[in-house]
Amino acid sequence: MQSIEANGYQIFFNENGYEKINDFISEKKYSSIFIIVDEHTNEYCLSKFLPNLATEIPIEIIEIEAGEEIKTITTCVEIWSILSDLGADRKSVLINLGGGVITDIGGFIASTFKRGIDFINVPTTLLGMVDASIGGKNGVDLGNLKNQIGVINVPQMLLIDSDFLETLSQRELRSGLAEMLKHGLIYDKKYWEQFLDLSQIDFADFDTLIYRSIEIKNEIVKQDPTENGIRKALNFGHTLGHAIESHFLQSATPLLHGEAIAIGMILESYISKEKGLLSNEEFYQIKYIISTIYEPHDFSDEDIVSIQNLLIHDKKNEYGKVQFALINGIGKIIINQSVENELIINSFKDYKS
Missing domain, CATH: 1.20.1090.10 (Dehydroquinate synthase-like - alpha domain)
Structure with missing residues (x-):
């Protein structure tokens, strides 16, 4: 499928997307790669994604619980601390591998850590593919009020792999x-x-x-x-x-x-x-x-x-x-x-x- 030109980034599809993400990471010469997953995408999606990531750059996996209730500023603080402890710097990149909660919170974390590091969205749910990961809206909930805290900041690129849909109910x-x-x-x-x-x-x-x-x-x-x-x-x-x-x-x-x-x-x-x-x-x-x-x-x-x-x-x-x-x-x-x-x-x- 032909890529789609968005505002400041491109949306790539399926196998072509992995080629593009590898080329991009190589060109940018990132110091380290951090992948945010939840417990479900860690179990069902990470094993498909990682073999397609051809790089010698160090990779760290950060897992959070699944569900909308985890999309809070408290979770952000925990992940900011993890990134800091693991030596993330301005040349690190964050890859958000998951559904709408992961792309929402991951984009917000990347946009605010050290005043902003690059991030890439790899949505694994249908909702994430057609909505949440597109358009640059990133944020967290305030109590039970959805998406009250956030920023508009686009990813470096977006990879849509419909094979991930096989993992969904x-x-x-x-x-x-x-x-x-x-x-x-x-x-x-x-x-x-x-x-x-x-x-x-x-x-x-x-x-x-x-x-x-x-x-x-x-x-x-x-x-x-x-x-x-x-x-x-x-x-x-x-x-x-x-x-x-x-x-x-x-x-x-x-x-x-x-x-x-x-x-x-x-x-x-x-x-x-x-x-x-x-x-x-x-x-x-x-x-x-x-x-x-x-x-x-x-x-x-x-x-x-x-x-x-x-x-x-x-x-x-x-x-x-x-x-x-x-x-x-x-x-x-x-x-x-x-x-x-x-x-x-x-x-x-x-x-x-």
Whole structure:
């Protein structure tokens, strides 16, 4: 597959990517290589990645626990200390081998250690490949508030190897699929329509769907790297979705990111319909397709109140007002939309109906 030119770095695919990463490391003459993994990628992915890394430069592996709850400043302090103890310097490079949590926290750690060292993202989950690792957003959570602390700083390069998807559960794959569905809904109606009948998808050629999803996000980010305008389109489903994810993060039934975003897309599609931006037919198509992929989630009245309260911490808020990105017909988006509390409550009522 042809590489994709992003803002200040390139995205490479599969076998070609390993050739490029080796050439790059050789050219940069790094003093040392540090690879951040979690317990899962250490077990299932590192053994595939390391044999493809052709270098004599010293390599150190740093393993952290898996899960969103580890994406904290405390974990950063621990890894900064490890890097320091192991002699990392300004000519070291950090390779983030894992899902969205690893690329988020790894990019933040690299961007801040010694005022910034190079990093490379190698996402191993579908969510990481089509969303989290692209665009330069790096950061950590603040308590149960997602991504409140962070920076925008791009990697030196990005390697997409779809073979890593074989290590994932069906639940993890569905989580990543939510972002692919979103890309179609906000940007490319024909791409969305490819998911209307999952039985017709040739998963042997799933790489082409991944490639197009990455293209869409990259095309949006290149227009607006710092999220002052059109990049806010990528937040469709995320205003309520992030609040839902945060609410259940510490519960006995936490949701994966994509599961929360899938619910958020149904809710925000309802809001789009009620504001006259989406036809009834389009809304029911969206609700039906997403509902066939993801199991419904129960919300008590107390859950909904808590989720509404969490909206005030959303990063897109301006002047104390919650800002939504809504779809203006499938394949189009409208940003900076205010939504009344009553309409939010009604969206949950419709979801539960």
